[in-house]
Amino acid sequence: MGAKHVCFACRKAVNVSYAATGPVRCTDCGAELVVLPHRFRPPKKREAEEWAAAQYLVEQGFWYQHLNPDDFPDWTSGGYGNHVSYPKNLRVAKEFVEAYRAHKRKNL
Structure with a gap:
C-alpha cells in the first residue's frame, strides 16, 4: 500500500510509496501536490x-x-x-x- 500524490489543478494522481520523498510540486503545472491515502480513488x-x-x-x-x-x-x-x-x-x-x-x- 502507499499514498497518492494528487494535483487538483491538473486533475491527476500518482501512486507512490509512503516512504517516497518525491516532488512536492506538480511536474506539469507547478502546483503543490496533496498526499492522500491509498483509499482515495481519483x-x-x-x-x-x-x-x-x-x-x-x-x-x-x-x-x-x-x-x-x-x-x-x-x-x-x-x-x-x-x-x-x-x-x-x-x-x-x-x-x-x-x-x-x-x-x-x-x-x-
Whole structure:
C-alpha cells in the first residue's frame, strides 16, 4: 500500500510509496501536490464535478480516512468494511462536511 500524490489543478494522481520523498510540486503545472491515502480513488480527468468535490473535502479537513463507525449512534453493524462513503459531487460533499464536521482531520 502507499499514498497518492494528487494535483487538483491538473486533475491527476500518482501512486507512490509512503516512504517516497518525491516532488512536492506538480511536474506539469507547478502546483503543490496533496498526499492522500491509498483509499482515495481519483476520478477520471474529465469528471470535473468529482474532482471539485474531492478538493472541497480535502480543504475542509476530510482526507479520505475511514470515519469510525463506532462514533455514529445510528450505525448498523454488518462486519468488515462498514464506513462512511465519501461523496462524489459538490452538493452532497457540503452536506457531508456539515454532518461529519466533528470527525474532520484536526492537524492540517
